[in-house]
Structures are given as structure tokens and as C-alpha cells.
Amino acid sequence: GDSVTQMEGPVTLSEEAFLTINCTYTATGYPSLFWYVQYPGEGLQLLLKATKADDKGSNKGFEATYRKETTSFHLEKGSVQVSDSAVYFCALTRGAQKLVFGQGTRLTINP
Amino acid sequence: GAVVSQHPSRVICKSGTSVKIECRSLDFQATTMFWYRQFPKQSLMLMATSNEGSKATYEQGVEKDKFLINHASLTLSTLTVTSAHPEDSSFYICSARDPSIAGVYEQYFGPGTRLTVT
Numbered sequence: 001g002d003s004v005t006q007m008e009g010p011v012t013l014s015e016e017a018f019l020t021i022n023c024t025y026t027a028t029g030y031p032s033l034f035w036y037v038q039y040p041g042e043g044l045q046l047l048l049k050a051t052k053a054d055d056k057g058s059n060k061g062f063e064a065t066y067r068k069e070t071t072s073f074h075l076e077k078g079s080v081q082v083s084d085s086a087v088y089f090c091a092l093t094r095g096a097q098k099l100v101f102g103q104g105t106r107l108t109i110n111p
Numbered sequence: 112g113a114v115v116s117q118h119p120s121r122v123i124c125k126s127g128t129s130v131k132i133e134c135r136s137l138d139f140q141a142t143t144m145f146w147y148r149q150f151p152k153q154s155l156m157l158m159a160t161s162n163e164g165s166k167a168t169y170e171q172g173v174e175k176d177k178f179l180i181n182h183a184s185l186t187l188s189t190l191t192v193t194s195a196h197p198e199d200s201s202f203y204i205c206s207a208r209d210p211s212i213a214g215v216y217e218q219y220f221g222p223g224t225r226l227t228v229t
Contacts, residue, residue: 034217043117043204043220044155089154098145099206099218103154 002027006090006102013080014110021075021105023064023090031092033057033066033073034099038087047075047088082109114138115207117221124195124228131191132224134205140185141207145218146178149202161188195228202226 007022025031032051036044048057050066050073057064062077073090090102114137124130134144142163147155159169159180167180177199179191188207192199202225206218 032217036220041223041225043115043222044206045220046217049217093217098157098160101154106152 002031002092002094002100004090004092004100004102006088006105008103008105010106010108012108012110015082016079017109019075019077019080019084019107021088021090021107023073023075023102025071025073025090025092027071027092027094027100029094030068031094033064034091034093035062035064035073035075036089036091036101038089038104040086044089080107080109082111085109113209113219115141115205115219115221117203117205117224119224120222121225122227124226126196126228127194129191129193130195130226131189132203132205132226134188134190134207134221136186136207136209136219139207139209141188142185142210143208144182144188145206145208146180146188146190147204147206149204149223151202155204158190192226195226197228200226200228 003026034049035047037047038044048059050057053068055066064075087104087106089104091099093099116135118133144161146158158173159167161167161180161182163182182188204223206220
């Protein structure tokens with residue numbers, strides 16, 4: 001079945017550091033890929049998405065590129081802020097089927 | 112746009128009682144809503160898919176009689192935890208898909224409901 005694997009956390013960085021959170025997937029066909037962010041005590045917010053190969057999703061300084069050849073959708077940000085501290089979930093869906101989530105990566109940014 | 116609300120945000124109930132959680136799509140009509148459960152520091156576990164006007168589809172291992180789901184309108188789905196026990200304490204999150212946007216399949220999530228059963 002479909003699956004998503006994220007790099008294990010927690011990840012701790014200093015402010016202004018470069019961030020990469022790895023995400024790889026297994027799925028048949030052409031899934032849509034997403035990054036969601038969850039702040040403490042809250043639900044999930046869509047951070048960015050990509051629906052076809054080579055698409056780049058971007059939002060709030062975060063970027064991720066849909067790489068079909070490596071089945072990856074790594075999340076990057078050039079300079080993180082304390083306010084980026086949260087849990088990040090990579091997810092996929094094929095058409096109107098259910099979302100499949102990775103296990104989540106907890107990110108802490110220290111000032 | 113694409114806002115989903117949940118009510119209540121927190122609820123404490125006694126063991127053996129039932130509690131209802133509401134999920135509303137505020138600015139779109141959601142033919143499909145989803146209910147998730149999240150344990151501390153873990154990912155989301157899909158409990159069921161709720162389709163307006165029909166019975167919910169439950170994931171394997173989720174007790175249908177314990178977690179009653181009703182999706183009576185295009186903007187409201189409810190999850191009722193019946194005869195709650197302390198092990199039902201968890202963070203429950205709903206989501207909805209906006210079918211009016213062709214080819215777009217992301218889900219919009221509610222803020223979650225923290226259930227504590229004492």
C-alpha cells in the first residue's frame with residue numbers, strides 16, 4: 001500500500017540555520033504530495049503542496065520539489081525562525097482517496 | 112477560505128458518559144469529512160470517512176458502535192464517543208475536502224478537540 005517515510009526527529013536548530021526535512025514515499029501512479037504543519041495544541045495547517053512531477057510547492061519561505069525519480073518531497077527553508085518550531089507532516093493522496101501521513105518530525109528552533 | 116471549525120476545543124467527561132464533537136466547514140460545502148485521532152507525539156490515525164447522507168466508512172480496528180459518526184448536512188459532521196473510558200482520552204481532529212475545486216484533493220483541518228475521560 002501507499003506509505004510516507006519522514007526523517008526521524010526531533011530536529012533542533014539555531015535561528016537562521018538551513019532546514020531540510022526528508023520525505024520519501026511509496027505509491028502507485030501519480031500521487032499529490034503535501035506538507036502540513038501542526039503548532040502545539042492545534043490542528044494541521046496546509047503548508048504547501050505539489051500535484052505533479054517537478055512541481056515546486058512554496059509558502060512562507062518553505063519549499064519542496066516533487067521528485068518522481070527519487071520518490072521524494074523534501075522540505076527546505078533557507079533561514080528558520082523561532083516561530084517555525086512545530087511538528088511537520090509529509091503526506092500523499094491519490095485522487096480523492098484518503099491522506100497517508102508520515103510519522104511527523106518535531107522541529108525546535110532555538111534563538 | 113476553506114475554514115473548518117470544531118467544537119468543543121476541550122472536553123472533560125466522566126467514564127461511562129457520551130460526548131459529542133462537532134466539525135463544521137464554514138465557507139464551503141463538504142461532501143466528505145474525515146475523523147482522525149492523535150496520540151501524544153504521534154501521527155494522525157484515520158478513524159473514519161464521513162460522507163454526507165450515507166453511512167461512514169470506518170478504518171480497520173475502529174469500533175463503529177463506540178465512535179458514532181453522523182454527516183447529516185453538507186457543513187456538519189459529528190463524532191460521538193459513547194460510553195467513554197479513560198483510554199478514549201485523545202486529541203480528535205476532523206478535516207474536510209472542498210469538492211468545488213476540481214482536481215484539488217488537499218484536506219482542510221479543524222483545530223482539534225482534546226478529550227479527557229476521568
